[in-house]
Amino acid sequence: MSKIPHILIVEDESSIAETIIYALETEHFTTTHVTTGGEAISLVEGKGHYSLIVLDIGLPDITGLDVCREVRLHSGIPILFLTARNSEIDRVLGLEFGADDYVAKPFSPRELVARIKAILRRTGNRPPQLQAQHTDDGISIDTGAMTVHCFGKPVDLTAHEYKLMATFISQPGRTFTREQLLEHAWEDPGSAMDRTVDAHIKTLRAKLTSVSADAADVIQTRRGLGYCYHPPTR
Secondary structure: OOOOOEEEEEOOOHHHHHHHHHHHHHOOOEEEEEOOHHHHHHHHHOOOOOOEEEEEOOOOOOOHHHHHHHHOOOOOOOEEEEEOOOOHHHHHHHHHOOOOEEEEOOOOHHHHHHHHHHHHHHOOOOOOOOOOEEEOOOEEEEOOOOEEEEOOEEEOOOHHHHHHHHHHHHOOOOEEOHHHHHHHHOOOHHHOOHHHHHHHHHHHHHHHHHHOHHHOOOEEEEOOOEEEEOOOOO
């Protein structure tokens, strides 16, 4: 699998940052979030490995333009400006300072992710995709055949159970909320409820355990948070 892009988000408004983080992590990117330009510069100069920076122009300490100018002294990392302003002069200044693209608030999270993917394609990075086959210490998934094997034995899963398993195995150790799992595994998330996820997780666990007792605890409950997956070992 290609390396998962790591996005540095520099945004001081928590609600906007949370929206960006959710949109990116739903697409299997990893993220780091800071609220000031100084923090961003320190991370980049500290040799942090980031695939792209989402950079707000209006920051509480220094402007995003100043951050971009400073980053460009040390790195050619792609930069996408995010700003509440929408004037031509701001767009021109951003691009002249070395930004790769520019998105004005309010923005569509889907459009933002699409812009980021386009920049990564142009700069030689690729958004993460599941391999046709993914194998850990005990569970393997073939995304082409849409099958799951546990220690070499097939697991008979429904469509929703398969999609849940594919979501978990794509990011081992990550905690998914019930809402996130609904988004990943149901075509119409609004038609299902949180307890629907709980019921499918219970059945999925039972099926994995019936194949191998070593898979009994691979899907763990994080009380008040959601569920996470840890690969089984013998």
